Amino acid sequence: MIDLVLKGKAIKLGDNISTDDIIPGRFAHLRSNLPELAKHVLEDAAPEFVSKVRSGDFLVAGKNFGLGSSREHAPVVIKMSGVGAILAKSAARIFFRNAINQGLPVLLCDTDKISNGDELEIDLTGGIINNLTSGVKLGCSKIPPIMSAILKEDGLIPYIQKHKDFKL
Amino acid sequence: MGKTLAEKILGLKSHSEAEAGDIVIADVDWAFVQDTTGPLTIRQFQNSSFAALASPERTIIFLDHAAPSPAQQLSNDHILLRRFAKEMGCRIYEVGDGICHQLIAEKFANPGDIIVGSDSHTVTGGALGAFATGMGSSDVAVALALGKTWFRVPESFFIEFNGVFPRGVYAKDLILYLIGKISADGATYKALEFGGEALAQMTMSQRITIANMAVEAGAKVGLFPSDKITRDFLTEYGRGGNYKPLYPGNGAKYERVIPVNLSQLEPMLSLPHAVDNVRPVTKVKGVTIQQAFIGTCTNGRLEDLAVAAEILKGEKRHPGTRLIIAPASRQVLIRAVEKGYIHSLIEAGATILPPGCAACMGLHQGVLGDGEICISTANRNFQGRMGNPEAMVYLASPATAAASAIRGEITDPREFM
Ligand code: SF4
Numbered sequence: 001m002i003d004l005v006l007k008g009k010a011i012k013l014g015d016n017i018s019t020d021d022i023i024p025g026r027f028a029h030l031r032s033n034l035p036e037l038a039k040h041v042l043e044d045a046a047p048e049f050v051s052k053v054r055s056g057d058f059l060v061a062g063k064n065f066g067l068g069s070s071r072e073h074a075p076v077v078i079k080m081s082g083v084g085a086i087l088a089k090s091a092a093r094i095f096f097r098n099a100i101n102q103g104l105p106v107l108l109c110d111t112d113k114i115s116n117g118d119e120l121e122i123d124l125t126g127g128i129i130n131n132l133t134s135g136v137k138l139g140c141s142k143i144p145p146i147m148s149a150i151l152k153e154d155g156l157i158p159y160i161q162k163h164k165d166f167k168l
Numbered sequence: 169m170g171k172t173l174a175e176k177i178l179g180l181k182s183h184s185e186a187e188a189g190d191i192v193i194a195d196v197d198w199a200f201v202q203d204t205t206g207p208l209t210i211r212q213f214q215n216s217s218f219a220a221l222a223s224p225e226r227t228i229i230f231l232d233h234a235a236p237s238p239a240q241q242l243s244n245d246h247i248l249l250r251r252f253a254k255e256m257g258c259r260i261y262e263v264g265d266g267i268c269h270q271l272i273a274e275k276f277a278n279p280g281d282i283i284v285g286s287d288s289h290t291v292t293g294g295a296l297g298a299f300a301t302g303m304g305s306s307d308v309a310v311a312l313a314l315g316k317t318w319f320r321v322p323e324s325f326f327i328e329f330n331g332v333f334p335r336g337v338y339a340k341d342l343i344l345y346l347i348g349k350i351s352a353d354g355a356t357y358k359a360l361e362f363g364g365e366a367l368a369q370m371t372m373s374q375r376i377t378i379a380n381m382a383v384e385a386g387a388k389v390g391l392f393p394s395d396k397i398t399r400d401f402l403t404e405y406g407r408g409g410n411y412k413p414l415y416p417g418n419g420a421k422y423e424r425v426i427p428v429n430l431s432q433l434e435p436m437l438s439l440p441h442a443v444d445n446v447r448p449v450t451k452v453k454g455v456t457i458q459q460a461f462i463g464t465c466t467n468g469r470l471e472d473l474a475v476a477a478e479i480l481k482g483e484k485r486h487p488g489t490r491l492i493i494a495p496a497s498r499q500v501l502i503r504a505v506e507k508g509y510i511h512s513l514i515e516a517g518a519t520i521l522p523p524g525c526a527a528c529m530g531l532h533q534g535v536l537g538d539g540e541i542c543i544s545t546a547n548r549n550f551q552g553r554m555g556n557p558e559a560m561v562y563l564a565s566p567a568t569a570a571a572s573a574i575r576g577e578i579t580d581p582r583e584f585m
Pocket residue numbers: 233267268269287289464465466524525528529546547
């Protein structure tokens with residue numbers, strides 16, 4: 001089971017962050033060495049990210065986060081870097097599914113209401129983001145029940161180990 | 169109420185009514201991985217303590233992205249994949265056999281099939297009327313073991329093609345134009361369904377180019393109906409018996425209808441660093457290029473090499489421009505040799521790479537230097553895509569890439585026709 005209430009600081013990114021931005025193809029040779037690969041997360045798009053991120057921080061992006069390649073290594077290295085959840089205006093479908101399958105929450109909301117460095121508290125059950133810095137409360141769009149169930153088990157593999165099958 | 173193609177296929181495969189918005193569990197006909205996402209898929213499969221594949225016959229591993237491998241780590245990943253194939257008894261295609269999506273089209277995809285692959289351009293199979301979609305390693309690992317997966321039945325956009333391609337305009341120009349219109353996230357979670365009277369003249373190779381790039385508009389699938397052209401293609405590739413007609417029902421509900429008149433199109437480009445940053449070639453020509461790359465799952469087929477060879481025959485690449493060409497499959501290469509295309513291309517100064525992804529995703533065989541510009545027939549031009557964040561990639565048709573290679577700058581292919 002994952003924690004249902006998360007607290008951390010916002011790290012803001014722009015629109016259209018692709019999975020090539022998150023982990024460029026030139027590091028394909030490191031894909032079977034995840035700790036090494038994780039050192040390069042967002043290296044071109046946000047060079048300071050790796051040194052700045054603290055455990056529990058939130059990645060707060062604009063629209064179409066995670067577009068492009070299906071590489072699941074993208075949410076894997078984001079999670080490894082300590083990020084507790086991704087907040088975006090919209091997310092590409094393969095990335096969205098991959099992140100949930102890795103037990104990494106993705107919440108779709110109006111991220112213009114969040115500034116870099118804001119302290120946020122997220123209630124995953126209710127889908128509410130409480131911006132402790134600005135005092136603004138944000139709702140998020142709902143995800144299908146099967147995705148919530150997978151997320152609650154901390155990802156698809158633990159989910160399948162427990163249930164042996166998909167449960168609708 | 170008529171059903172969309174997406175609803176029809178998902179309904180049949182999930183034994184349910186499958187209306188847009190429903191969540192269904194559907195049987196998977198083909199599940200595959202490639203060499204950069206396959207190792208994680210196999211580890212996820214093993215972490216789940218699955219003992220066997222649901223169907224080894226219907227599981228395929230492709231060694232295409234790092235082919236031949238440029239690094240010891242990637243060679244070791246290949247060893248892992250080969251060993252898994254041997255232990256599990258599944259199919260494997262080796263270095264030099266070709267790109268996964270091309271081989272899926274040549275050998276496996278059938279109308280009405282469900283195909284999942286750990287590669288975003290799995291949508292390519294939609295050209296043959298297969299509900300084919302890309303997923304990550306965990307989803308594919310589970311599909312390998314259970315023979316099924318869950319889907320949200322997508323809403324569909326109907327893209328209606330009319331008219332005929334003018335001289336110098338190809339399927340690539342059409343899909344770039346369409347992505348410019350829809351935008352890179354305009355069809356997120358949706359199905360693109362193609363139709364209209366122009367389909368009767370649209371070859372399978374052109375359909376593959378279009379379906380391949382559906383994901384660049386965010387779509388889950390890019391579906392063509394299954395018609396006479398599908399039947400002829402399946403027959404040519406020795407599985408005519410798998411043909412079945414497949415059309416959307418009358419009165420199917422579409423979220424959007426987008427008409428496109430092919431007759432009004434012109435050669436198009438995607439400018440760095442976004443696929444939906446689309447302009448006509450006439451507005452961009454004159455940009456100096458250091459490399460032209462013709463190949464990939466989008467445009468590495470025989471028809472593409474034929475167009476390039478016709479333009480390049482008797483010409484020479486510009487001395488300041490490297491011209492690299494990678495056929496999409498072994499069979500494409502063999503036929504291109506037989507037809508003399510490869511001869512013309514080599515004489516024009518091309519470097520021919522082995523069938524595979526080659527320079528497409530920046531891990532080998534044509535990585536760009538700082539500040540260099542490449543015109544490429546691939547489907548993505550994100551910053552860093554060809555191995556260097558300081559370089560730039562313009563996407564174009566094989567004709568535009570070939571003409572540009574001769575001049576050493578972005579060139580309208582109609583100047584060579
Ligand atoms: S050719 Fe390019 S886009 Fe196609 S599968 Fe290979 S790397 Fe991906």
